[in-house]
Amino acid sequence: MKVKNIILILGLLPSWAMGQDKTGDTYEVTLGTSTEGGKTMLRLHEMAESPSNCVLPLEKVDSFAVYKVRIGAKVTNPMGVSQDYFYVYVGLNLARGEKSMVIDSDLDNDLRNDSLYVIPLGEKDCYQKGHLTLESAINVPYQILGETKMHVVPLSIYPFNSNESIAKSQSLQIGLGANISKVGSFSLNERQYYISAGSMEAPLIPWHLSAKSSLFVDQQKENARDRLYIFVHIGDTILLGDRMLVLGHAGEDKISLRDIGGMSVSQGINRNFPDIQVHELDNDHLVNLQGATRGKYVFIDFWGSWCTYCIHSMPMVKQLYEQVKNRSDVAVLGIANERKRSPEALRKKVSELQIQHTNYIVYDDEAKRPVSPMSLWQVASYPTYLILDKDGKVVFKTTGSPNTELAVSTFLKQIGEEQ
DSSP states (O other): OOEEEEEOOTTOOOSOOOTTOOTTOEEEEEOEEOGGGOOEEOOEEEOSSOOTTOBOOSOOOSEEEEEEEEEEEEEEOTTSOEEEEEEEEEEEETTTTEEEEEEOTTSSSBGGGSOEEEEEGGGHHHHHTTSOOEEEEEEEEEEETTEEEEEEEEEEEESSOOOSSSOOTTOOOOEEEEOOOEEEEEEETTEEEEEEEEOTTOOSSSOOOOTTOEEEEEEEETTEEEEEEEEEOTTOEEEETTEEEEEEEOSTTEEEEEEEEEOOGGGOSSTTSOOOEEEETTTOOEEETHHHHTTSEEEEEEEOTTOHHHHHHHHHHHHHHHHHTTOTTEEEEEEEEESSSOSHHHHHHHHHHTOOSEEEEEEHHHHTSTTSHHHHTTOOSSSEEEEEOTTSOEEEEEESGGGHHHHHHHHHHHTTOOO
């Protein structure tokens, strides 16, 4: 077995390619800190009451919240006190229609000497849709070989970040993303890919890759990157082009990619394609998906009972089914990724939403298997819509609730039912 060592740090483009790879080969990619690695969302723990060791900013508000954010390691603040957190303040002034935020960027637990960010509540939609963010940073001291060093961590503040299905501008919730990811790039069969690593448990001081790190895989397409996999981990199998690769940890910040064979998905679902097993909703039995797709035009909605955006888009999928349900050469299917290994949550949601088209289940621990529909078709987020022609070939794929109408209209056009 050959091992090829490639060092890719700070977003440098590689001078190598895995075009001549063979089953059994192992490749190594070294990840380095980069602004291209994306943001790691931090957990904000709301304090039940204002902490006694925190000095709040001098402003008049109708309501406020103080959050404690974990650093992930013990550090010594400017007053010589050991702590493993920093404070975040959020205030609302409804009379002025403003939301204010403060990050304790110097870890001195005094929010009066930090930048105060003020956002009009009327700009909620712009921030929620990702058009606008606030950029900040914190300075985190750490020890290395007995010497104190300062690590600057860039932060992105998302002023309107609510878990509610309908986010209210008056919410004291915010989102906080840290640029602590690591990234490396590699080429496989003349295609450029990126692997980034991060974790909600990663410390806000220099850190190294571990088995707990979450990995993300992107493919470069023209001037943009297409995210293929999210939250995969060491030991998972990914499919890139026609090659199946097992992710491994090769030491410190190195990822290994072990080639375990080829699989051409461009052929679609046919008699030479591996069995794609899914669970029936009624009895939880495993069945082969090919039985429901063979010789048909197929529209697949990848969703989940937990997915708010999927549920928001479901009326359009239901309307599509009503329009084509009498055609024997057409199938509208749902494949739900369920986190709990039980069909009850999906059964309840299907009944509640009055969904009539056939739905199958792939449980979360199955979704990362090499021959799961999520792995084979590289479904990384939800909802994802997939269209197969009568030969089982993928002719269209798109992701996200805003693209539901596009997916439905594309399918109707393919089967000659466009209005």
